[in-house]
Each structure stands twice: as C-alpha cells, then as structure tokens.
Amino acid sequence: MDLNTLNFDFDKKEADKALITIKKSNLIGIISHRHPDPDTIGANLALKSALKQFGQEVDSICVHQPPKTCQSLIGADQYINELDINKYDLIISVDCGSLSQVAFTNITDYQGEYINIDHHASNNNFGTINLVNSYLSSTAEILFLLLTYWGFNITKDIATNLLFGLYYDTGSFMHSNINAQVLNIASFLLEQGASIQEVHQNMYCNFNLTKFHLWGQTLENISVNKDQTSIAFVGQEDFKKFNANQEDISGIIDYISMVDNSNYAVLINQDSENHIKGSLRTRKDGYNLSDLAGTMGGGGHRKASGFGFEGKIEKKYIWNIKN
Numbered sequence: 001m002d003l004n005t006l007n008f009d010f011d012k013k014e015a016d017k018a019l020i021t022i023k024k025s026n027l028i029g030i031i032s033h034r035h036p037d038p039d040t041i042g043a044n045l046a047l048k049s050a051l052k053q054f055g056q057e058v059d060s061i062c063v064h065q066p067p068k069t070c071q072s073l074i075g076a077d078q079y080i081n082e083l084d085i086n087k088y089d090l091i092i093s094v095d096c097g098s099l100s101q102v103a104f105t106n107i108t109d110y111q112g113e114y115i116n117i118d119h120h121a122s123n124n125n126f127g128t129i130n131l132v133n134s135y136l137s138s139t140a141e142i143l144f145l146l147l148t149y150w151g152f153n154i155t156k157d158i159a160t161n162l163l164f165g166l167y168y169d170t171g172s173f174m175h176s177n178i179n180a181q182v183l184n185i186a187s188f189l190l191e192q193g194a195s196i197q198e199v200h201q202n203m204y205c206n207f208n209l210t211k212f213h214l215w216g217q218t219l220e221n222i223s224v225n226k227d228q229t230s231i232a233f234v235g236q237e238d239f240k241k242f243n244a245n246q247e248d249i250s251g252i253i254d255y256i257s258m259v260d261n262s263n264y265a266v267l268i269n270q271d272s273e274n275h276i277k278g279s280l281r282t283r284k285d286g287y288n289l290s291d292l293a294g295t296m297g298g299g300g301h302r303k304a305s306g307f308g309f310e311g312k313i314e315k316k317y318i319w320n321i322k323n
C-alpha cells in the first residue's frame with residue numbers, strides 16, 4: 001500500500017503539536033468513552049501500544065470495563081476504572097464525542113494538556129489539542145492516519161486493535177461510511193497480521209441465548225409510525241425477565257433500521273430504574289440524527305446518534321373501535 005496516497009484529512013499543525021506534547025509527557029492517560037465499544041477500545045489500545053515504542057508510560061482508562069467482544073485484545077484486561085487527574089501530565093480521549101462521554105465528573109477540574117481524538121459530528125473541540133474529523137469512518141481510521149503520519153510502525157497488535165474499531169464502526173464494512181480508503185487501510189492492516197476472522201468471531205459469533213431471547217422480544221414489538229420511523233422499546237422488566245444486561249441489547253438498533261422504507265430507527269431503552277437511553281440510526285442520506293439527538297441533549301454522527309435523560313417509560317394502550 002502506498003501510504004502517500006492516503007487522504008490525511010486533518011490539521012497537520014495540530015497533529016504536529018500533538019506529537020510534541022506526547023513526546024514531552026511523563027505519564028499519559030488515554031480515556032475510552034462510557035459503555036465502551038470496539039472503536040474506542042481498539043483506538044485506545046492501538047495508541048497505547050504505539051506510545052510504548054517511545055518508551056512512554058501509558059494507562060488505559062474508562063468508567064466501565066471493555067465489552068466481551070474486546071476481551072481478546074492485548075491490554076483490554078489492564079483498564080483502570082477511575083481517573084486521578086493529578087497523576088497525568090497529558091490526557092488523550094479517543095472516540096469521545098463530549099466530556100459527558102468521558103464520564104469522569106472530575107475531568108472538568110483537569111488543567112493539563114488534553115488531546116481530543118474523535119470522529120463524532122457533535123464534538124465541540126473540548127481538548128487543548130483537537131484531532132477531530134467527522135467525515136472519517138471511525139476513530140480507528142483517524143488513529144491509523146495519525147500513527148502513519150507520526151511515523152510509527154504498525155505492528156500486528158496495533159493492526160488488530162485498529163481493525164476491531166474499523167470493522168465495528170462500519171457495521172462489518174456495510175455502512176455508508178465505507179470508501180476506498182477504509183478498505184485500503186483494512187487491507188493494509190491484514191497485511192500487518194490482523195485477522196478478520198478473529199475480529200468477526202469476537203464481534204458476531206458470541207451471542208448467548210439471553211441476547212437472542214431479549215432481541216426476539218424487542219424485535220417482535222417494532223412498530224412504524226406515520227412518519228416512517230421504526231420504533232422499539234426495551235424496559236427494565238425485559239432485562240429482568242431474561243436476566244440480561246445493557247451489553248446484551250447493544251447492536252439491535254442496526255436491525256430496527258432495516259425495516260423496509262424506514263426513514264430512521266429509534267430504540268428507547270430504560271437502561272436503569274430512572275434513566276432512559278435513546279439510540280437513533282438511519283440508512284438514508286439527508287437525515288442529520290446528530291442534530292436530532294442534540295434537541296434532546298445528545299449527539300453523535302449524522303447516521304447514528306443517541307441521547308439520554310432521567311425518566312421512566314410507561315406503556316400506553318390505544319384501542320380503536322371499528323364499526
């Protein structure tokens with residue numbers, strides 16, 4: 001692969017500044033977003049592995065543990081679940097669209113250098129250095145471009161981590177964020193020793209029966225409203241019924257958005273006793289679901305976004321009497 005043909009679609013001055021800041025730091029904390037997915041974990045561990053080539057001390061940090069899908073990645077078992085802001089002279093967040101996604105409440109007290117690496121459309125450049133491009137498929141793609149630009153060697157470990165992110169955020173190379181560059185990068189990662197079978201196996205061939213049963217019931221109740229929005233609900237009673245957790249419902253929104261002629265899909269998820277999480281997806285161009293989620297205090301990408309607020313879902317029945 002000719003790396004010179006890559007489209008380095010970010011501010012090179014900002015990227016140069018980031019590398020200088022990284023090199024002079026003593027202890028770096030890399031943060032993955034809350035309820036982490038393979039993009040935020042893959043990008044985090046790829047960067048950690050690369051910075052070790054410099055002999056840099058790095059911690060991977062997240063409020064939650066990496067999902068089961070990422071457990072085979074080297075370093076996934078070494079995540080720290082709390083943030084000591086006095087410990088680090090540099091914090092980097094990967095794939096975090098906002099500070100609320102970083103989810104450590106003490107992050108606002110942190111005064112040091114902060115590199116924000118992300119691809120969410122709603123990202124408001126909250127770092128002191130921002131490497132944000134919402135037109136790239138994944139944070140893994142941004143990381144690949146940055147590591148290549150910075151001159152790091154893409155080892156087998158780094159390639160595997162990045163392929164996890166690329167594969168997940170493109171919906172196994174099926175979403176519209178796929179283009180020639182993404183496939184070229186994926187092909188290069190395979191050449192470096194990453195295994196697509198390993199990624200696929202970890203991500204899609206590990207459904208337990210709990211997940212099937214929870215999905216079955218949730219999919220059974222999909223409805224389509226007059227605006228051609230496909231909607232599904234999942235409540236605390238459903239999670240209790242199947243002894244399922246939040247990780248078990250992850251990914252179902254892609255199926256809700258497969259309804260024929262659906263403009264966009266909504267999943268309303270009672271993710272704890274008094275909190276509701278909404279997920280939005282579309283397969284059509286011309287919708288900006290990041291803006292739509294923004295009207296409810298959330299954000300994300302144009303075609304995939306989410307929001308959350310305090311509250312409870314109540315079932316409401318409408319009976320029509322026909323003569």
Ligand SMILES: [Mn+2]
Nearest residue numbers: 039095139169
């Ligand atoms: Mn991502």
